[in-house]
Amino acid sequence: MDRMDKRIRRAEEEGCRNHKMESLLLRQFRERFGGKPEAKACAPGRVNLIGEHTDYNDGYVLPIAISRRICAAASKSGTETVTLRSGNLKGEVAFDVGAIKPSGDWGDYPKGIVAKLRERRFPVRGFNACFLSNVPIGAGVSSSAAMEVVVCHLLEKLFGFSIPPEDEAVLCQQAEHEFAGTRCGIMDQFVSILGRADSALFLDCRTLRYEHVPFSLGDCVLVACDSRVERGLATSEYNRRRAECEQGVKILSERFPAVKALRDATVAEVEECSHEMPEEIFRRCRHVVTENARVLETVEAMRENRRERIGELMNLSHDSLRDDYCVSCAQLDLLVDTARSIDGVLGSRLTGAGFGGSTISLVHRSAIDEFQNGITEAYLKAFDTAPRFFECIASDGAERANKT
Numbered sequence: 001m002d003r004m005d006k007r008i009r010r011a012e013e014e015g016c017r018n019h020k021m022e023s024l025l026l027r028q029f030r031e032r033f034g035g036k037p038e039a040k041a042c043a044p045g046r047v048n049l050i051g052e053h054t055d056y057n058d059g060y061v062l063p064i065a066i067s068r069r070i071c072a073a074a075s076k077s078g079t080e081t082v083t084l085r086s087g088n089l090k091g092e093v094a095f096d097v098g099a100i101k102p103s104g105d106w107g108d109y110p111k112g113i114v115a116k117l118r119e120r121r122f123p124v125r126g127f128n129a130c131f132l133s134n135v136p137i138g139a140g141v142s143s144s145a146a147m148e149v150v151v152c153h154l155l156e157k158l159f160g161f162s163i164p165p166e167d168e169a170v171l172c173q174q175a176e177h178e179f180a181g182t183r184c185g186i187m188d189q190f191v192s193i194l195g196r197a198d199s200a201l202f203l204d205c206r207t208l209r210y211e212h213v214p215f216s217l218g219d220c221v222l223v224a225c226d227s228r229v230e231r232g233l234a235t236s237e238y239n240r241r242r243a244e245c246e247q248g249v250k251i252l253s254e255r256f257p258a259v260k261a262l263r264d265a266t267v268a269e270v271e272e273c274s275h276e277m278p279e280e281i282f283r284r285c286r287h288v289v290t291e292n293a294r295v296l297e298t299v300e301a302m303r304e305n306r307r308e309r310i311g312e313l314m315n316l317s318h319d320s321l322r323d324d325y326c327v328s329c330a331q332l333d334l335l336v337d338t339a340r341s342i343d344g345v346l347g348s349r350l351t352g353a354g355f356g357g358s359t360i361s362l363v364h365r366s367a368i369d370e371f372q373n374g375i376t377e378a379y380l381k382a383f384d385t386a387p388r389f390f391e392c393i394a395s396d397g398a399e400r401a402n403k404t
């Protein structure tokens with residue numbers, strides 16, 4: 001009963017926060033563009049429970065959409081000009097729909113969506129829009145995908161067309177590839193659209209088949225901890241990892257022609273080819289293949305409510321990302337190591353692409369204070385920065401949120 005009360009209280013708090021955001025957004029819109037917007041939409045950020053760097057290898061992922069979201073409001077401008085304002089970042093973005101070029105700022109995300117929609121002949125013309133978000137930016141919980149998804153939904157409503165959710169995810173992914181220059185996989189956009197409250201989204205990134213797996217934590221909480229590290233290397237290293245995986249597939253497929261992506265390889269096959277590939281390519285392959293197996297095992301553990309095992313798998317995932325995939329950094333390792341040293345923490349790992357961003361930890365409710373205090377103290381001492389914490393609650397993606 002007590003747990004239920006807490007749940008309801010939390011849901012009310014979240015609802016209230018989102019409600020407040022909406023009224024702030026409407027005020028912003030009225031002050032800048034006048035009147036009421038013709039269309040509104042929202043889209044959440046995400047955390048990935050497990051399955052890191054597997055999406056672009058045709059593998060499995062297991063993310064949740066979180067309660068943090070970006071909200072948008074828009075009206076048609078009646079011309080070909082788009083004018084955008086974000087309550088979170090400085091500078092207005094303006095461009096014509098007939099002449100879209102990336103400009104190296106936040107406008108590239110909405111520009112990418114407009115360009116992709118027009119390429120597919122959807123009737124997108126000029127519009128005025130405001131954005132307001134409580135998804136931390138650059139913290140590894142995919143504010144970028146939330147931005148892409150919210151723009152896509154906003155324009156569908158504003159100009160009166162509709163795209164199936166799976167196609168939306170692909171379109172948003174392409175926009176990020178071509179306009180932001182990150183060759184991201186499909187996970188972030190997919191879960192921002194199709195996530196569901198109280199569920200994790202088990203997605204096969206090859207077939208795009210998915211399943212909502214009930215995600216209940218009982219007396220545990222999933223806590224994200226933002227390292228606040230600038231991810232300067234993230235884009236170039238991310239794209240390099242993709243290339244390394246492709247190199248691995250090329251070598252593996254010579255001996256095992258059925259291997260079209262790392263998803264198809266077994267650990268034994270990777271080991272058999274270890275002498276034919278550079279050491280670091282071998283390690284990259286080993287991470288992806290073992291991580292895929294960990295996703296499948298986590299889904300089973302979730303179904304059987306074995307939370308201790310989920311925590312262990314999170315730990316193994318982080319160790320593999322640190323040692324084999326080499327995408328962790330001193331700050332993330334310290335957050336994870338400190339978390340693991342605290343009684344009541346079941347597991348901890350980096351989430352997202354790495355090189356900064358956030359960790360997630362599975363923590364007993366009774367240990368939350370000790371967890372936050374212990375980590376803050378250790379992190380301040382080592383890096384002179386206070387990390388930011390936020391609870392991750394599995395929430396509805398844009399598809400459901402924008403229909404209700």
Ligand code: ADP
Nearest residue numbers: 086088089106133137138139140141142143144
């Ligand atoms: P992450 O996706 O981990 O948050 P990225 O670097 O991939 O980090 O994406 C962050 C970028 O997305 C920001 O630098 C900005 O360009 C854009 N963005 C995200 N949220 C907003 C927002 N509320 N307003 C304007 N731009 C945003």
Ligand code: MG
Nearest residue numbers: 142143144145
């Ligand atoms: Mg991103």
